[in-house]
Structure formats: structure tokens, C-alpha cells
Amino acid sequence: MSESFFDKIESKTGVSMNEIFALANAIQHADFTDENEVRKIVKKVGKLAKRDVSKQLEDDIVNSIIKKGHSLDVSQIQSMINRGK
Structure with a gap:
């Protein structure tokens, strides 16, 4: 992928590719x-998405992920954060 592609993503999202x-x-x-690992990831996704994640929402997301016990992608975690707004 070209450097300009990453530059476009960074300028649109305000998040560095690093x-x-x-996170990936x-x-x-x-x-x-x-x-603890799941909490760190949830907090990181919230920070990158520029969303405040309440303690209750964080607990709900973490418990949901731990119950499933398998990998998720960022969009699933972000969707959970957005639903909790």
C-alpha cells in the first residue's frame, strides 16, 4: 500500500498508523x-475512537468478550462502545 493511502487514513481518523x-x-x-488484557484493549479502542467509556459500559463489554472467549475485531468492540453511548 502506498504512503499516501496511510496519510489519507491518518488525516481522516486523526489516528496514527502506528x-x-x-492495536491490531x-x-x-x-x-x-x-x-486485564481485554480491559486494556477496550480502553485503547475507546481512546482511538475518541469515546468516553463508562466503567459500567467497560464492564459490560469486557464480560461479553470474556464469555465468548475468542478473538474479536476492532469494529465489534467499537460497535459495542457506540451502542453504549
Whole structure:
């Protein structure tokens, strides 16, 4: 992919590609049965999405992910955050 492609993504989202790649890497290698690890990912997605995630919403998302115990993608977590607004 070209550099200009990444520049466009960064300018539209306000999120650096390094942050996006770091999040993708964390999700790819995450243990979705580890509550602390899942909380870190949820907080990171909320931060990158520029959404305040209440403690109650964070708990709900984390519990939902841990119950499933398998990998998720960023869009699923972001969708959960957006529903909780």
C-alpha cells in the first residue's frame, strides 16, 4: 500500500498508523479470557475512537468478550462502545 493511502487514513481518523497497527497486533495476539488484557484493549479502542467509556459500559463489554472467549475485531468492540453511548 502506498504512503499516501496511510496519510489519507491518518488525516481522516486523526489516528496514527502506528497506533492502528499496535492495536491490531494486540488484538491478534490477545488472550480473550484474560480480563486485564481485554480491559486494556477496550480502553485503547475507546481512546482511538475518541469515546468516553463508562466503567459500567467497560464492564459490560469486557464480560461479553470474556464469555465468548475468542478473538474479536476492532469494529465489534467499537460497535459495542457506540451502542453504549
